[in-house]
Amino acid sequence: MVKSAPPADGRPMKKNDLILIAALLAVALLAYAGVSLYSKVSTNKAEAVVYQQGKEQGRYRLSENTVVEISLENGDYNILQIREGQAEITEASCPDKTCVRHRPISRQGESLVCLPNQMAVEIENGADSGIDGATD
Amino acid sequence: MKKVYGVILLVIGIAVLVSAICLYGRDEKLNQYQGQFFDCFDTVTTITGYAGSQEEFSEKMDLLKQKLLHYHQLYDIYHTYSGINNLKTINDAAGVEAVKVEPEIMELLKLGKEMYEQTKGEFQIAYGSVLSLWHDYREQGMAKPNQAKLPAKEELSKRAQHTEMGAVVLDETASTVYLTDKEMSLDVGGIGKGYAVQRLAEYARELGMEHVLISVGGNVSAVGAKIDQKPWRVGVENPDQDSLEPYLCTVDMVDQSIVTSGDYQRYYEVDGKRYCHIIDPHTNMPPEYFASVSVLAKDSGRADALSTALFNMEFEEGLSLVESLEDVEAMWIGKDGEIRSSSGWKADEKK
Numbered sequence: 001m002v003k004s005a006p007p008a009d010g011r012p013m014k015k016n017d018l019i020l021i022a023a024l025l026a027v028a029l030l031a032y033a034g035v036s037l038y039s040k041v042s043t044n045k046a047e048a049v050v051y052q053q054g055k056e057q058g059r060y061r062l063s064e065n066t067v068v069e070i071s072l073e074n075g076d077y078n079i080l081q082i083r084e085g086q087a088e089i090t091e092a093s094c095p096d097k098t099c100v101r102h103r104p105i106s107r108q109g110e111s112l113v114c115l116p117n118q119m120a121v122e123i124e125n126g127a128d129s130g131i132d133g134a135t136d
Numbered sequence: 137m138k139k140v141y142g143v144i145l146l147v148i149g150i151a152v153l154v155s156a157i158c159l160y161g162r163d164e165k166l167n168q169y170q171g172q173f174f175d176c177f178d179t180v181t182t183i184t185g186y187a188g189s190q191e192e193f194s195e196k197m198d199l200l201k202q203k204l205l206h207y208h209q210l211y212d213i214y215h216t217y218s219g220i221n222n223l224k225t226i227n228d229a230a231g232v233e234a235v236k237v238e239p240e241i242m243e244l245l246k247l248g249k250e251m252y253e254q255t256k257g258e259f260q261i262a263y264g265s266v267l268s269l270w271h272d273y274r275e276q277g278m279a280k281p282n283q284a285k286l287p288a289k290e291e292l293s294k295r296a297q298h299t300e301m302g303a304v305v306l307d308e309t310a311s312t313v314y315l316t317d318k319e320m321s322l323d324v325g326g327i328g329k330g331y332a333v334q335r336l337a338e339y340a341r342e343l344g345m346e347h348v349l350i351s352v353g354g355n356v357s358a359v360g361a362k363i364d365q366k367p368w369r370v371g372v373e374n375p376d377q378d379s380l381e382p383y384l385c386t387v388d389m390v391d392q393s394i395v396t397s398g399d400y401q402r403y404y405e406v407d408g409k410r411y412c413h414i415i416d417p418h419t420n421m422p423p424e425y426f427a428s429v430s431v432l433a434k435d436s437g438r439a440d441a442l443s444t445a446l447f448n449m450e451f452e453e454g455l456s457l458v459e460s461l462e463d464v465e466a467m468w469i470g471k472d473g474e475i476r477s478s479s480g481w482k483a484d485e486k487k
Contacts, residue, residue, distance in 0.1 A: 054173045095278045098401055101377050110382060111180075118174045131386060132184060132362070135396045135430060136354040136373035 046106070046126035048087040050080065053118045062087065062106060062123070076117045087121055089114065109133075167363070169193040173201055176208040177329045179353025185345055186363050196343055203339050204352070207332035210240055211324050213264065223322050227264065231318025236311055244324060244331050245306055245313060247437055251327065252301055255445035255457065260417040262304050264321030265295040270415055270422075277404035284406045292420040295319075299417065326414075330395050330440020333357045337393075337436070354396055357436045358389040372483070375400045375427035375469055384469065385483040393436035397443040398428030416448040423448045424471070431458075432465045432481070442466070451476060 046062045050070055060066055062085045071077040078099060079091040086104035094116035102112050108126035113119070170184045171193065183200060187193035209217045216224050226235045248261035269287045277284030298319035305314040315322070324331075329352055337357045340348045348359040349368045358368040367390045371383030375398055387394060399412035399422070416423045429446040433439040442464065446454040451468055458466045458478045465481040477483070 051172065054171075095275075096402070103377055103380055103382065105382070107382070113180050115174070115178060115180065120172065120174075120180060122172075130369060131371045131383065132368045133182065133349050133351045133356050134354065134371040134373055134383065135351075135356045135387075135394045136398060136401065136428075 046085075046108070047124050048080065048082060048105075049122050049124045051120045051122065059124075060087075062126070070117075070119055072117060078114050078117055078119050080112075080121060087112065087123070089121070092117065171197040175201070176204045177211075177332070177352055179329075181353070182351045184349040185340075186347055196340075196345060199343060200336060200340060200350075204332060204336055207240065207328070207335065210238065211244065211328035211332065213321070213323055223324060226313050226315060227321040230315035230320055234305070234307065234310070234312035234314035237313050239311070240335070241313065242306065242308060242311060244328060244437070245304065245322075246308075247331060248324060248327055248441070249301065249304070249306070251438065251441035251445070254461075255442070255449075257301075257417055258445035258448040259326060259441045260299065260301070261322055261324050261327065262301050262315075262320060263299050263415070263417055264323035265298045265319060266292060266417075266420055267323045267325070267415060268321065269295055270411075270413070274402075274404045274411070274413065277406060281405065284404055286406050286411070289420075296417075296420050326397075326444035327437055327441045329353065330355050330393070331437030333440075334393065334436035355393070355436055355440060356389075356395075357393040358391060361390045370394055372396065372430050372467065373398070373428070376473065384475065385467070387430075387432060387483050389432070392432060392434060393439045394430055394432045395436065395439040395443045396428050396430040397447040399447075400427060414444060414447050418448070425450060426468050427471050427473070428469045429454070430467045430469075432467075434463050438464070 047059045049059050050057045060082055066082050068080045076093040078089050081090045086106045088104035089099040089112050092100050094114050099112050099114035107129040108123055109129050110123050112121040167186045172182050210222045213223045221235050221237055229235050251259045273287050298317050303317040333352050333355045337359045340359050346360045347363045350357045356370050361367050367388035369386050371386050374381050374384045402413040403410050412422045429443050431439040431443040458464055465478045467477040467481050469475055
């Protein structure tokens with residue numbers, strides 16, 4: 001059996017030193033766990049938020065596959081599909097179909113817009129895309 | 137045991153410090169707000185800014201929306217509004233009488249005339265007679281795609297005879313606009329939105345907003361930088377709508393505007409061929425040079441007119457125009473995806 005070497009100043013390691021090390025380790029571990037948990041939660045929290053005429057109508061997690069019909073009182077509609085973490089409009093009553101042609105969205109701040117139906121789907125609470133706006 | 141207390145104090149101290157840093161950073165993030173509305177210029181308006189609370193931000197949003205709505209009504213060529221003379225009022229009075237207008241219309245039309253000169257007629261505000269014909273055919277073609285048709289060449293050239301800029305008479309002393317040709321009409325689709333965005337950015341400053349990003353249907357204008365002094369980062373949409381890559385590149389902006397003209401959003405198809413909403417005044421047909429052109433400039437109104445003009449011009453010609461202008465840069469995306477840009481264009485290519 002080899003006994004642990006005493007510190008350089010010749011003092012043997014005390015119980016308190018061990019407590020200090022253990023406490024620091026615990027803090028570091030907790031901080032690491034906190035940070036990784038937070039970032040995991042924030043990526044899983046991404047939602048497709050549906051707006052009609054600028055007012056929020058519903059929120060759907062990107063992590064759960066679903067199909068939603070977003071309809072207006074006059075019978076106009078857009079079908080929102082969420083599949084494998086991506087949101088897209090698969091069908092719509094509008095004449096231009098710009099919303100249907102648009103690629104699926106999944107990143108923070110991306111949006112699907114249907115002007116005739118005054119409808120927008122935006123990704124919120126997603127991972128930061130690093131973009132503040134877009135020009136098209 | 138004294139040492140144990142010391143350690144505990146140290147640990148608490150670190151914990152407090154760490155959470156303070158975290159909370160500080162998060163507080164700053166929470167102060168950014170975004171608002172959206174659909175009522176102006178037939179497109180979606182998104183405003184990103186900072187405020188102490190949602191209420192405070194919403195109050196400012198309402199003021200900005202009212203302002204933009206005012207411009208929307210002034211520049212509308214399809215509807216009249218009680219109590220205001222707008223562009224439809226001017227068009228309806230063509231060949232009949234001069235119409236008294238507000239400064240917002242006079243200033244816009246003056247800029248329109250200036251941009252007409254600067255672009256050698258590739259940008260046109262007195263082109264309504266031709267644009268309205270295309271507009272009707274596009275609307276019908278979108279409603280019934282299998283019956284989509286092109287306007288007849290003869291009809292187009294007949295209408296093009298009523299697009300003389302000289303027939304647009306601006307009287308600044310009397311604040312009136314008179315179209316001397318009865319068959320002519322104004323259409324400010326290629327400049328009105330951009331001009332309004334510029335005025336809106338200035339209004340935001342008057343309201344004390346120092347860090348705002350305004351986007352009216354892709355006409356994006358940055359007031360100042362972000363609150364952390366970093367520039368606003370704006371993505372340039374990939375014209376290839378089937379591609380999974382949403383942006384071709386990003387542009388960093390402080391007190392600047394960017395406008396994109398493209399063929400991939402508003403168009404209709406005839407016999408499988410795409411005809412976009414931008415019409416070249418020299419051919420009366422949609423140009424086929426590019427998928428999109430983006431213009432970065434100080435002034436959003438100029439950027440708007442220039443992006444339309446460049447979309448109508450061959451690359452070399454457009455490039456020499458851009459290089460001759462101060463504080464103006466441009467990026468052209470070809471139909472095959474090829475990207476070209478002016479010498480001062482600074483963008484991060486997306487990986």
